[in-house]
Amino acid sequence: MKMTPSEPLVLDRVSASYGNTEILKDLSLDVRPGELVSLLGSSGCGKxxxxxxxxxxxxxxxxxxxxxxxxxxxxxxxxxxxxxxxQNYALLPHLTVRDNVAFGLKQRGVGNTERDRQAMEMLETVGLTGLADRLPSALSNGQKQRVALARALVIRPPLLMFDEPLSNLDAKLRVEMRVHIRALQKANERTAIYVTHDQEEAFAISDRVAIMDAGRIVQLDTPEVLYRRPVNEFVARFVGFENILPMQVVERRGKIVTAALAGGATLELDQGEFGIIPDHFLLACRPEGLRLAAPGNAGVPVTLGMRTYLGRAYQYQCDSDAGPLIAHGAVDKAHPGVGTQAVLSVAPQQCAILPAAKS
Amino acid sequence: MGRKVHPLLGISAGLVFLFLIAPLVLVLGAAFNDATYLAFPPQSLSLRWFERVLSLQNFMDAFLVSLTVAISATALALLVGIPTSYAIVKHRGSFPSWFSSVFFLPLLVPEIVFGFSLLKTVIVALELPVMTALIAGHTILVLPYAVRVLGASLSNFDFSAEEAAVSLGMHPLKTVLAVVLPNIKAGILAAFILAFITSLNDVSVSLFLTGPGVSTLQVEVLTYVEQYFDPSVAAVSVLLMAITLVVMVVLERSFGLSNVVK
Structure with missing residues (x-):
């Protein structure tokens, strides 16, 4: 099969409006040849x-x-x-699976036999050889999405785009299909844009992820960096930092910084682990970054609320002077009940320092 | 399908069915009756009224006029109606909410008033030929039905299929013909049947627009029963029913009418 080289995609300060509402503002994005970049955000973010x-x-x-x-x-x-x-496959309802896949080739003037050969070859790649003569209405959602994938791939476009392609599939099939999509995209070396609102999906499938909010890209980086080092509160919440605590430095001793949170409790943080800590900052902690400890230990004093079982840990809704917090406790210990006084210690690996919100 | 039907539901459904079918049975009986007046049940069977109808040049001429008008008006209504409903359904947000209602206005005006206005403007003022006036009047008459049915059909069409076709390299205009139309085939067929039958059965509008020598079948029937009381009109009705039935069966065979009704 003729290989068209994969090409970079560049968006240079692009703006767009619906009527008088500006949806995108000066959005710039660089996608390298053969790279898959996800646009991740909630509905209305502009993805x-x-x-x-x-x-x-x-x-x-x-x-x-x-x-x-x-x-x-x-x-x-x-x-x-x-x-x-x-997202909804958009197969042509009056054409067979084979003709759907061959449709783009037909528009490109590819001859009948060659068209059929390439369509069948692509159907084999997505594992649908036996269904070539069916109409789309006789397919399951998963099969429809495979046809849609084959149809987009067979024209060997320099750019592939996915618009929430898995959101109508059930959870197990979603995981299966995203592996399949990623494998095909890599094997064919196509540059790709993948739109989704599912953080796990975006992280699993992408080389880089652009997290979007209000028509802008807030942070564009590899999943690993996004997961560990979000640039602000919005990204932090999106990637699972459920506790965001405003803090103020009260004392610095070498690398060790003592900072106070609302209500007066103080925490000792090591700049060797967190990097440079500014005087005012937000401490972002995943639930597993706040660990339940006995009263008297260093940490944030809390009153325990409802407990849910997560398998590898218990999750606790806690009340502190700094507001409600979500923390994890070990399963093997005798579990304390609602209303118990306890202390939450901070596990630096599951926390991040964010710049203080501008007021 | 082994569900039990409540007896009351069965009885009421039966009554409604009877109500719908009884007039047809009466007309059928009267048409084959040998008597010289309309009567039911028939005393002795005969085909003489069918012979009479087919020998009446007035009826035959009028039938041809009706057919020409119905086909032309239906075709014009589809020609206007398809792009109209496409625009209305696809760009729902871009039109003010009252816009689509404009196409249903002809339904609101009493047909007698509508026919009379057409007479005053199209025939008297513009001096258009009778045939042209008839076709124009019937086009307006059946347009609301066409737009309604086509709109319903297009609402079920997923326009992302159209976008997909364009993204695969098909010209947007060609996409309308090659992707949209084949997928609303059933709706076009339903619109055609509804518009055709509405035009064929119309009396009120035609009454004002028919002129010397040019008359539709329904107007001719009306004129006939004002003078005679024999079963010829019943025979005409049976023939019309038969034609409708044949059309339905042919369409069912060639396109699958069950898709239309669904």
């Missing part, structure tokens, strides 16, 4: 708008979009040569 801009269903009000050397900002959709996998 789908970004995808529709790149696809050409929307025109930017400012800025430019380039695929390789080609500025596609004003190129109509049908000439952009992008393979799109839609």
């Amino acid at each position: 789908t708008t970004t995808l529709r801009l790149v696809a050409g269903f929307l025109t930017p009000t400012r800025g430019s979009i380039r695929i390789g050397e080609r500025d596609v900002s004003r190129v109509p959709v049908h000439k952009r040569n992008i393979g799109i996998v839609f």
